[in-house]
Amino acid sequence: MKFGGNGLITLEDLKEEYIKLIEEELKVNSKVVFGEGNESADVILIGEAPGKTEEELGKPFVGASGKNLDEFLNILKMKREDIYITNVVKIRPFKINEKTGKKSNRTPNKKEIELSIDTLEKQIHIVNPKIIVTLGNIPLRAILRDDSAKIGNYHGKMIKCKDYYLFPLYHPASIIYNRSLKETYYNDVKELKDALTRI
Numbered sequence: 783m784k785f786g787g788n789g790l791i792t793l794e795d796l797k798e799e800y801i802k803l804i805e806e807e808l809k810v811n812s813k814v815v816f817g818e819g820n821e822s823a824d825v826i827l828i829g830e831a832p833g834k835t836e837e838e839l840g841k842p843f844v845g846a847s848g849k850n851l852d853e854f855l856n857i858l859k860m861k862r863e864d865i866y867i868t869n870v871v872k873i874r875p876f877k878i879n880e881k882t883g884k885k886s887n888r889t890p891n892k893k894e895i896e897l898s899i900d901t902l903e904k905q906i907h908i909v910n911p912k913i914i915v916t917l918g919n920i921p922l923r924a925i926l927r928d929d930s931a932k933i934g935n936y937h938g939k940m941i942k943c944k945d946y947y948l949f950p951l952y953h954p955a956s957i958i959y960n961r962s963l964k965e966t967y968y969n970d971v972k973e974l975k976d977a978l979t980r981i
Contacts (some may be wrong), residue, residue, distance in 0.1 A: 789906065790960055791904070791907055792908070792916045793816070793817065793821055793905065793909075794899060796816075796904055796905060796908065797814065799814040799901070800814060800816065800829075800872060800898075800901045801814050803901070804897070804899060805907040806873075807840060807893075808873075808893070808894070808897070808899055810873065812873035812874060813837050813840060813862060813873070813874070814872050814873055815836050815837060815840055815841065815842055815869065815872055815873070815874075816868065816872050817842065817866060817867060817868035817869075817872075817905060818842055818862070818866070818867050818868075819862060819863060819864075819865050819866040819867060820863060820864055820865060820866055821908070822909065822910065823864065823865045823866040823909060823911055823913060824865075824912045824913065824978075825860070825864070825865040825866070825911055825912070825913050825914075825978070826829070826865065826866045826867075826868065826905075826909050826911040826913075826914050827851075827865055827866070827867045827868070827915045827917060828868055828869065828870060828902070828914060828915070828916050828917065828921040828922035828924075829842065829843060829845075829867075829868075829869045829870070829917045829918065829921060829953060830869055830870055830871065830873065830889070830890060830917070830918055830919075830921060830953065831870065831871040831872070831873070831875050831887075831889075831890045831894075831920075832869055832871075832872070832873070832874045833845065833847070833874060833887045834874065834885070834887065835848075836874070837873075837874040840869070842867045842868060842869055843867055843954075846878050846955065846958055847953070847954045847955040848957070850954030850957060850958070851867075851954050854954060854971050857968070857971050857972065857975060858971065858974065858975050858978065859877055859975075864934040865963050866909045866911065868902070868905055869921075870890065870895060870898050870899070870902055870920055870921050871894045871895060871898045871920075872898060872901070873894075874887065875887065875888050875889065875890045875891065875894060875977065876888060889920070890920060895924060895936050898924075899924050899927075902924060906946075910945075911946055912946060912947065912981050913926055913946060913947045913948070913949055913977070913978065913981060914943075914946055914947070914948050914949070915949050915950075915951055915952045915974065916948065916949075916951065916977070917934045917951055917952070917953040917954060917956075918933060918951075918952065918953030918956065919931070919932065922936060922950045925943070925948055926943075926948075933950055933951075933952055936950040937950050937951055937952055937963065937966070937970055938950075938951070938966075938970035938973050938974075947977070947981060949974050949977060951967065951970050951971065951974070952967050952970070953967065954967070971978070
Protein backbone atom coordinates (compact mmCIF):
# COMPACT_ATOMS: atom_id res chain seq x y z
CA MET A 783 0.00 0.00 0.00
CA LYS A 784 1.27 3.46 -0.89
CA PHE A 785 0.02 6.97 -0.46
CA GLY A 786 -1.98 7.99 -3.51
CA GLY A 787 -2.80 11.52 -4.55
CA ASN A 788 -5.99 11.54 -2.43
CA GLY A 789 -4.64 10.04 0.79
CA LEU A 790 -4.17 6.40 1.66
CA ILE A 791 -5.74 4.42 -1.16
CA THR A 792 -5.38 0.83 -2.27
CA LEU A 793 -5.89 -0.69 -5.69
CA GLU A 794 -8.99 -2.41 -4.28
CA ASP A 795 -10.43 0.99 -3.21
CA LEU A 796 -9.68 2.33 -6.67
CA LYS A 797 -11.42 -0.64 -8.29
CA GLU A 798 -14.57 0.03 -6.24
CA GLU A 799 -14.49 3.71 -7.28
CA TYR A 800 -14.13 2.68 -10.93
CA ILE A 801 -17.04 0.22 -10.76
CA LYS A 802 -19.31 2.99 -9.40
CA LEU A 803 -18.07 5.45 -12.03
CA ILE A 804 -18.75 3.04 -14.91
CA GLU A 805 -22.20 2.14 -13.57
CA GLU A 806 -23.15 5.82 -13.12
CA GLU A 807 -21.64 7.28 -16.29
CA LEU A 808 -22.02 4.47 -18.83
CA LYS A 809 -25.13 2.87 -17.31
CA VAL A 810 -23.61 -0.58 -17.74
CA ASN A 811 -23.12 -3.41 -15.34
CA SER A 812 -20.09 -5.01 -17.01
CA LYS A 813 -17.48 -7.16 -15.32
CA VAL A 814 -14.48 -4.99 -14.45
CA VAL A 815 -11.06 -6.49 -15.26
CA PHE A 816 -9.03 -4.11 -13.13
CA GLY A 817 -5.47 -5.38 -13.09
CA GLU A 818 -3.27 -8.18 -11.86
CA GLY A 819 0.22 -8.82 -10.60
CA ASN A 820 2.83 -7.33 -8.32
CA GLU A 821 1.34 -4.19 -6.76
CA SER A 822 4.78 -2.66 -6.27
CA ALA A 823 6.31 -3.81 -9.57
CA ASP A 824 9.08 -1.99 -11.40
CA VAL A 825 7.25 -2.66 -14.68
CA ILE A 826 3.59 -1.98 -15.46
CA LEU A 827 2.09 -3.19 -18.75
CA ILE A 828 -0.92 -1.32 -20.11
CA GLY A 829 -3.19 -2.56 -22.88
CA GLU A 830 -6.34 -0.97 -24.31
CA ALA A 831 -9.27 -3.01 -22.90
CA PRO A 832 -10.27 -6.56 -21.98
CA GLY A 833 -11.74 -8.87 -24.61
CA LYS A 834 -14.16 -11.78 -24.33
CA THR A 835 -11.77 -14.23 -22.64
CA GLU A 836 -10.47 -11.56 -20.24
CA GLU A 837 -14.04 -10.66 -19.27
CA GLU A 838 -14.96 -14.32 -18.72
CA LEU A 839 -11.89 -15.06 -16.57
CA GLY A 840 -11.62 -11.63 -14.91
CA LYS A 841 -7.91 -11.43 -15.80
CA PRO A 842 -6.06 -9.16 -18.24
CA PHE A 843 -4.12 -10.61 -21.18
CA VAL A 844 -5.36 -14.17 -21.37
CA GLY A 845 -6.34 -16.11 -24.49
CA ALA A 846 -4.45 -15.44 -27.74
CA SER A 847 -2.89 -12.14 -26.65
CA GLY A 848 -1.93 -13.84 -23.38
CA LYS A 849 0.15 -16.40 -25.26
CA ASN A 850 2.04 -13.58 -26.99
CA LEU A 851 2.45 -11.86 -23.62
CA ASP A 852 3.94 -15.05 -22.16
CA GLU A 853 6.48 -15.14 -25.02
CA PHE A 854 7.25 -11.47 -24.34
CA LEU A 855 7.82 -12.18 -20.63
CA ASN A 856 9.98 -15.16 -21.52
CA ILE A 857 12.32 -12.92 -23.55
CA LEU A 858 12.51 -10.53 -20.59
CA LYS A 859 13.16 -13.46 -18.20
CA MET A 860 10.15 -12.36 -16.14
CA LYS A 861 6.92 -13.92 -14.90
CA ARG A 862 3.42 -12.42 -14.76
CA GLU A 863 3.86 -12.14 -10.98
CA ASP A 864 6.90 -9.87 -11.46
CA ILE A 865 4.94 -7.13 -13.21
CA TYR A 866 1.59 -5.37 -12.91
CA ILE A 867 -0.78 -5.72 -15.88
CA THR A 868 -3.81 -3.56 -16.62
CA ASN A 869 -5.73 -1.82 -19.41
CA VAL A 870 -6.77 1.78 -20.00
CA VAL A 871 -10.46 0.80 -20.15
CA LYS A 872 -11.27 -1.93 -17.65
CA ILE A 873 -14.55 -3.20 -19.08
CA ARG A 874 -15.01 -5.04 -22.37
CA PRO A 875 -16.08 -2.69 -25.17
CA PHE A 876 -18.36 -4.66 -27.45
CA LYS A 877 -20.87 -4.36 -30.26
CA ILE A 878 -23.78 -6.67 -30.93
CA ASN A 879 -24.17 -8.37 -34.30
CA GLU A 880 -27.69 -7.55 -35.48
CA LYS A 881 -28.09 -10.89 -37.27
CA THR A 882 -26.72 -13.24 -34.62
CA GLY A 883 -27.23 -11.17 -31.47
CA LYS A 884 -23.68 -12.10 -30.41
CA LYS A 885 -21.17 -9.72 -28.83
CA SER A 886 -17.88 -8.96 -30.52
CA ASN A 887 -14.98 -6.80 -29.37
CA ARG A 888 -14.58 -3.22 -30.53
CA THR A 889 -12.10 -0.43 -29.91
CA PRO A 890 -12.93 1.63 -26.80
CA ASN A 891 -14.68 4.90 -27.61
CA LYS A 892 -13.61 8.39 -26.53
CA LYS A 893 -16.02 8.52 -23.57
CA GLU A 894 -14.88 5.14 -22.21
CA ILE A 895 -11.24 6.20 -22.50
CA GLU A 896 -11.77 9.64 -20.93
CA LEU A 897 -13.70 8.10 -18.01
CA SER A 898 -10.85 5.66 -17.40
CA ILE A 899 -7.71 7.83 -17.68
CA ASP A 900 -7.84 9.28 -14.14
CA THR A 901 -8.24 5.79 -12.69
CA LEU A 902 -5.28 4.58 -14.76
CA GLU A 903 -3.12 7.47 -13.54
CA LYS A 904 -4.04 6.68 -9.92
CA GLN A 905 -3.21 3.00 -10.54
CA ILE A 906 0.21 4.02 -11.85
CA HIS A 907 0.73 6.30 -8.83
CA ILE A 908 -0.07 3.46 -6.40
CA VAL A 909 2.09 0.84 -8.15
CA ASN A 910 4.84 3.45 -8.70
CA PRO A 911 6.77 1.60 -11.44
CA LYS A 912 10.12 2.55 -12.92
CA ILE A 913 8.92 1.81 -16.44
CA ILE A 914 5.53 1.76 -18.14
CA VAL A 915 5.16 -0.45 -21.20
CA THR A 916 2.19 0.57 -23.34
CA LEU A 917 0.78 -1.95 -25.79
CA GLY A 918 -0.72 -0.27 -28.84
CA ASN A 919 -2.06 3.20 -29.68
CA ILE A 920 -4.75 3.66 -27.04
CA PRO A 921 -2.55 3.31 -23.93
CA LEU A 922 0.22 5.32 -25.60
CA ARG A 923 -2.21 8.19 -26.26
CA ALA A 924 -3.68 7.91 -22.74
CA ILE A 925 -0.28 8.17 -21.05
CA LEU A 926 0.95 10.99 -23.29
CA ARG A 927 -2.49 12.68 -23.24
CA ASP A 928 -2.05 13.09 -27.00
CA ASP A 929 -4.78 11.75 -29.29
CA SER A 930 -2.55 12.12 -32.34
CA ALA A 931 0.31 9.91 -31.03
CA LYS A 932 0.95 6.86 -33.24
CA ILE A 933 2.65 3.68 -32.08
CA GLY A 934 4.51 3.54 -35.41
CA ASN A 935 6.41 6.70 -34.39
CA TYR A 936 7.18 5.68 -30.81
CA HIS A 937 7.57 1.90 -30.65
CA GLY A 938 10.79 0.47 -29.27
CA LYS A 939 12.01 3.79 -27.82
CA MET A 940 12.55 4.74 -24.18
CA ILE A 941 10.85 8.05 -23.32
CA LYS A 942 11.35 9.91 -20.02
CA CYS A 943 8.00 11.02 -18.55
CA LYS A 944 7.41 12.54 -15.11
CA ASP A 945 8.69 10.02 -12.53
CA TYR A 946 9.04 7.03 -14.83
CA TYR A 947 10.14 5.86 -18.25
CA LEU A 948 7.70 4.99 -21.02
CA PHE A 949 8.43 2.20 -23.49
CA PRO A 950 5.72 1.81 -26.19
CA LEU A 951 5.26 -1.51 -27.99
CA TYR A 952 2.82 -2.77 -30.57
CA HIS A 953 -0.04 -4.66 -28.93
CA PRO A 954 0.68 -8.42 -28.78
CA ALA A 955 -2.66 -9.05 -30.54
CA SER A 956 -1.50 -6.96 -33.52
CA ILE A 957 1.01 -9.62 -34.50
CA ILE A 958 -1.82 -12.16 -34.63
CA TYR A 959 -3.50 -10.06 -37.33
CA ASN A 960 -0.37 -8.64 -38.98
CA ARG A 961 2.40 -11.25 -39.15
CA SER A 962 4.80 -8.75 -40.75
CA LEU A 963 4.99 -6.91 -37.40
CA LYS A 964 6.31 -9.98 -35.60
CA GLU A 965 10.01 -9.28 -36.21
CA THR A 966 9.60 -5.59 -35.28
CA TYR A 967 7.72 -6.55 -32.10
CA TYR A 968 10.38 -9.04 -31.00
CA ASN A 969 13.23 -6.63 -31.80
CA ASP A 970 11.44 -4.00 -29.68
CA VAL A 971 11.03 -6.47 -26.81
CA LYS A 972 14.77 -7.23 -26.95
CA GLU A 973 15.43 -3.47 -26.86
CA LEU A 974 13.17 -3.27 -23.78
CA LYS A 975 15.18 -6.06 -22.14
CA ASP A 976 18.36 -4.02 -22.64
CA ALA A 977 16.62 -0.86 -21.39
CA LEU A 978 15.53 -2.62 -18.18
CA THR A 979 19.16 -3.30 -17.30
CA ARG A 980 19.94 0.44 -17.61
CA ILE A 981 17.32 1.81 -15.22
